[in-house]
Amino acid sequence: MRYFSGRLRWLVYVATGFAVLFACFVYDTRREPTSERQLRNAGIAFTIQELKARYTSEPKQDNGAFLYLRAMGKIKNLDHAGFVQLPIAGDLIYEYGQVLTREQQDALHAYVVLNDAVIALILEAQTRPFSRFPESRYDSFEMNHLAHSRDFGRLLACAALDAALSDDITTMDQMIVAGLRLPEVFSEGGLLIDALVANAIRSIAISSVENCLYFVTPPQETVRTWLDILGQDQYTTLHMQQDAFRNETTYYHRYFAADDFLGKHHGYEGINIAAEWTQYNYFSYNQYIQVMSAIINAADKDFYAAATMSENDILSKDILNSPRYALNAIELPALTRVYSSLIRNIAQASTIRAALASLLYLDYYGKMPDRLEDLTSGWLPVPPRDPFTPDDILRYHLTDTQAVFYSIGPDEQDNDGEEPEESILQGGDIIFRVPLTKPDNNV
Amino acid sequence: MKSPYRALLWEQARTAGVICLLLGVLSCLVVLTAHVLFRMGKLGIMDARDIGKMIFFFSMAGAALLVSRQDVRGHIVWGFDQRWFRLPVPLHFLFGIILGSRAVFLTLLLCVQLLLALTLPKVKVAELAIFIAIPLYLYALLQAAAWAWKRTPILFYGPVVLMLALMMTFRFLGLSPDEIFRITGRTLRESHTLLLAFPLAGLVMGYGVYLERHDRYFGPKNLSALIYPLSWLLSPPLKKPKTAFEAQLWYEMRRAGWVLPVFTIAFTAFFTFVMLLLEERPFSTGFAQYVPLAALAAASLVAVGKLFPRSGMQYLRPIDASGIATARLLAQLRGLCMAMLLAGLMSAALLLAGPVERSILTQLRTDGFNPAFDVFIVVARPLVLAGMLAWLLLWLKTPPMCMVICILVVFLFISFHVLSGHYAALRYPVETYGFITLSILLALALALYTQCKGMISRGQFIAALCTCAVLSSFIWMGSRSLEGGTGLLLAVAMGALLAAPLPSLAWFIRAERHDTGIRRYHI
Numbered sequence: 011m012r013y014f015s016g017r018l019r020w021l022v023y024v025a026t027g028f029a030v031l032f033a034c035f036v037y038d039t040r041r042e043p044t045s046e047r048q049l050r051n052a053g054i055a056f057t058i059q060e061l062k063a064r065y066t067s068e069p070k071q072d073n074g075a076f077l078y079l080r081a082m083g084k085i086k087n088l089d090h091a092g093f094v095q096l097p098i099a100g101d102l103i104y105e106y107g108q109v110l111t112r113e114q115q116d117a118l119h120a121y122v123v124l125n126d127a128v129i130a131l132i133l134e135a136q137t138r139p140f141s142r143f144p145e146s147r148y149d150s151f152e153m154n155h156l157a158h159s160r161d162f163g164r165l166l167a168c169a170a171l172d173a174a175l176s177d178d179i180t181t182m183d184q185m186i187v188a189g190l191r192l193p194e195v196f197s198e199g200g201l202l203i204d205a206l207v208a209n210a211i212r213s214i215a216i217s218s219v220e221n222c223l224y225f226v227t228p229p230q231e232t233v234r235t236w237l238d239i240l241g242q243d244q245y246t247t248l249h250m251q252q253d254a255f256r257n258e259t260t261y262y263h264r265y266f267a268a269d270d271f272l273g274k275h276h277g278y279e280g281i282n283i284a285a286e287w288t289q290y291n292y293f294s295y296n297q298y299i300q301v302m303s304a305i306i307n308a309a310d311k312d313f314y315a316a317a318t319m320s321e322n323d324i325l326s327k328d329i330l331n332s333p334r335y336a337l338n339a340i341e342l343p344a345l346t347r348v349y350s351s352l353i354r355n356i357a358q359a360s361t362i363r364a365a366l367a368s369l370l371y372l373d374y375y376g377k378m379p380d381r382l383e384d385l386t387s388g389w390l391p392v393p394p395r396d397p398f399t400p401d402d403i404l405r406y407h408l409t410d411t412q413a414v415f416y417s418i419g420p421d422e423q424d425n426d427g428e429e430p431e432e433s434i435l436q437g438g439d440i441i442f443r444v445p446l447t448k449p450d451n452n453v
Numbered sequence: 454m455k456s457p458y459r460a461l462l463w464e465q466a467r468t469a470g471v472i473c474l475l476l477g478v479l480s481c482l483v484v485l486t487a488h489v490l491f492r493m494g495k496l497g498i499m500d501a502r503d504i505g506k507m508i509f510f511f512s513m514a515g516a517a518l519l520v521s522r523q524d525v526r527g528h529i530v531w532g533f534d535q536r537w538f539r540l541p542v543p544l545h546f547l548f549g550i551i552l553g554s555r556a557v558f559l560t561l562l563l564c565v566q567l568l569l570a571l572t573l574p575k576v577k578v579a580e581l582a583i584f585i586a587i588p589l590y591l592y593a594l595l596q597a598a599a600w601a602w603k604r605t606p607i608l609f610y611g612p613v614v615l616m617l618a619l620m621m622t623f624r625f626l627g628l629s630p631d632e633i634f635r636i637t638g639r640t641l642r643e644s645h646t647l648l649l650a651f652p653l654a655g656l657v658m659g660y661g662v663y664l665e666r667h668d669r670y671f672g673p674k675n676l677s678a679l680i681y682p683l684s685w686l687l688s689p690p691l692k693k694p695k696t697a698f699e700a701q702l703w704y705e706m707r708r709a710g711w712v713l714p715v716f717t718i719a720f721t722a723f724f725t726f727v728m729l730l731l732e733e734r735p736f737s738t739g740f741a742q743y744v745p746l747a748a749l750a751a752a753s754l755v756a757v758g759k760l761f762p763r764s765g766m767q768y769l770r771p772i773d774a775s776g777i778a779t780a781r782l783l784a785q786l787r788g789l790c791m792a793m794l795l796a797g798l799m800s801a802a803l804l805l806a807g808p809v810e811r812s813i814l815t816q817l818r819t820d821g822f823n824p825a826f827d828v829f830i831v832v833a834r835p836l837v838l839a840g841m842l843a844w845l846l847l848w849l850k851t852p853p854m855c856m857v858i859c860i861l862v863v864f865l866f867i868s869f870h871v872l873s874g875h876y877a878a879l880r881y882p883v884e885t886y887g888f889i890t891l892s893i894l895l896a897l898a899l900a901l902y903t904q905c906k907g908m909i910s911r912g913q914f915i916a917a918l919c920t921c922a923v924l925s926s927f928i929w930m931g932s933r934s935l936e937g938g939t940g941l942l943l944a945v946a947m948g949a950l951l952a953a954p955l956p957s958l959a960w961f962i963r964a965e966r967h968d969t970g971i972r973r974y975h976i
Binding site for chain 2: 020
């Protein structure tokens with residue numbers, strides 16, 4: 011003890027400091043990490059297992075997704091000669107209002123007949139109480155269900171067009187309703203890729219309505235049914251996409267835990283030890299969650315704010331210089347811009363709602379509305395908002411033959427209802443056209 | 454009577470000739486093997502061409518070996534041979550003969566290597582020019598350092614410091630790192646700069662010999678001499694010691710206890726300075742917090758040099774080898790604790806200087822979290838890791854500890870290479886359990902052997918075991934990632950390694966005290 015009061019007094023301080031450090035480290039291992047507390051606050055699942063429990067596919071007998079999966083195994087294609095002539099689902103690029111030749115119509119009909127069983131299963135699936143893919147979707151990168159879901163969308167669009175060309179309004183209505191409802195299977199538990207595929211399917215369904223309306227004027231009840239479906243959450247809000255971002259965060263935050271999608275990989279223990287004792291991931295992990303939370307919350311904000319959100323609004327440019335934030339620098343800027351393409355779908359839905367409401371208005375008043383605000387008197391709850399403008403509504407103009415409802419699109423320039431020449435990335439407007447087949451005072 | 458020139462010439466020619474001959478033969482064998490493999494189709498053209506360049510690394514090794522010599526005790530040294538001054542030969546002839554013979558043999562070796570390289574396919578003389586020049590420049594630099602570093606080290610680090618200061622001035626004037634390095638590179642690559650190097654090296658060598666002859670110094674004796682006056686701040690005042698151990702402890706603290714903290718600060722400043730030079734936005738890299746930790750590891754390598762006193766007075770102290778070892782360990786531990794404290798403070802400051810880190814912490818506060826404890830952990834965990842690494846590096850100069858570390862490094866290196874690819878699943882278990890087994894066995898064997906031979910007392914043995922137990926529990930209980938039995942064993946292995954320096958140092962000091970030449974470490 012004499013030593014410790016004299017020349018070795020410093021050793022007492024060192025021992026005290028060590029004990030404090032020991033206690034802090036032990037406490038650190040027992041407490042919940044800040045990153046996980048952030049996840050919990052944002053309502054994000056920690057693990058894939060939690061995600062599976064949250065979006066269980068049980069009870070399976072009530073779950074329409076299992077019928078979809080069965081139908082996926084049965085989908086058939088035409089032979090090469092037929093496939094070349096097939097619009098929408100085949101090689102033939104179909105333009106709005108295009109008149110099909112006899113061979114093309116035959117190919118279209120043959121394709122629909124060939125997949126009758128698939129269509130029957132899809133229709134049956136939509137009678138079930140809910141639709142959610144099985145939990146095994148989180149276990150691998152296997153994307154067959156996504157590709158096949160797009161095939162379903164095209165098949166239903168083909169079936170609707172076939173029925174429209176045959177003047178079979180009832181079947182056309184059935185097919186269009188099935189097409190519009192098809193993205194419901196992605197509405198819960200999906201990842202970002204699911205949200206993008208759901209977007210694609212919605213686009214196919216909306217184009218299908220536009221194509222069919224060119225040939226057929228559906229009765230008022232049919233239009234009301236479509237309008238009801240298009241007024242659902244998935245066509246009017248970003249909740250589904252928000253959910254996808256939330257699940258995406260769970261999916262990818264496992265990278266920071268050195269745990270891949272298939273479970274623990276070789277040598278993860280070594281990486282875990284290194285990451286813990288160097289604290290290399292602390293900031294990048296927390297930054298990832300913060301940015302993802304900001305992206306998730308953006309879905310609750312105004313569409314325009316979400317559509318125009320860029321990485322500069324959320325991320326510091328400095329992360330581009332730092333290898334410590336390399337994963338975030340690669341992944342997050344792209345994610346912050348995804349809303350722009352997701353909101354394109356909202357704009358499309360807005361245009362079709364306005365168009366269908368105008369058809370009802372036309373049917374009721376015998377003329378097209380002067381302004382789209384007029385549709386609020388019984389057909390639309392609010393004026394059709396253009397999500398690519400801060401607070402404007404959709405544009406609309408009439409020509410001799412058709413009415414064009416359009417959003418100015420991501421380029422935020424009014425191109426007078428002109429479609430982009432090749433891609434939406436090149437500018438142009440998001441349009442929905444309705445042929446005017448009835449007498450109209452405005453025309 | 455034999456001419457003194459003849460003896461000197463013969464000695465120099467024999468030494469340089471043997472070194473260059475051996476390296477030349479080695480180069481021949483490598484080129485011959487490359488030819489055989491090439492003919493058998495086992496070696497591609499590009500690989501053969503690379504071997505043509507690779508053999509010049511032998512000349513680089515030769516440049517380093519030519520400068521070395523064996524002293525009267527049989528040790529390899531790079532310094533000045535005082536006996537040369539006693540030779541009845543004028544100094545300019547003496548050093549002309551030494552330099553000339555070494556330069557001639559190195560040139561001969563380079564010529565032979567050039568001819569050998571030209572026998573390989575697709576090798577061009579122009580591509581080899583740089584490989585021929587490097588050994589010559591390296592020799593000039595090493596020879597100048599061997600003869601002048603001791604007497605005038607400022608001539609070596611002075612220009613480097615001046616160049617860095619100039620570069621820093623440019624940086625403050627607003628030039629980007631790219632522009633500064635372009636200007637510096639262009640200036641250094643100028644033909645007259647390159648040609649000036651040899652006469653300049655000659656002048657430095659001559660000045661070194663002159664200072665040596667007159668036993669004078671130019672500038673401070675070494676870098677540590679600049680900061681030595683500050684060392685009293687970190688050393689306890691001298692009081693009347695009551696025991697030999699206390700006196701030894703004071704001596705060790707005074708002698709080497711300041712090295713780690715002072716060099717940690719110095720290296721942190723230097724590394725930060727280099728970061729400022731290299732990076733447009735140095736604190737945005739995310740690595741600033743690790744700079745003081747790298748500095749701590751670098752300082753421990755410097756402290757290795759200060760581990761043992763140059764004089765033999767330690768052998769006359771009235772204390773046994775284990776007492777000296779304990780005092781030295783405690784002195785270094787004190788230094789390490791101070792260095793860690795300083796490194797921790799600097800690490801926290803550099804961490805908070807990062808704009809990205811600051812923005813993340815601010816966002817955390819906005820979201821209702823208090824990140825203070827997180828920041829403490831983010832600084833403390835890497836700091837403890839760096840401290841453990843520095844502690845192990847500190848004892849590299851004690852051969853038993855060096856052997857343990859070398860065995861572990863070689864084992865991990867080999868398992869990494871052998872068990873990559875198809876055997877990746879095996880790699881981690883093999884590395885982990887191999888590391889655990891080797892660390893525990895070697896450390897335990899070291900402790901048991903030194904205790905059995907009386908190099909450490911039973912009390913010290915038990916203290917080492919307790920230290921191992923405390924450190925193991927600290928590592929195991931303080932880590933989330935060390936799970937289960939394997940985690941516990943890994944922690945014990947780390948604890949054993951950290952406690953091993955005591956027996957290692959005691960063994961080494963006893964060996965030093967009873968220097969029996971090459972057999973001093975016999976078991």
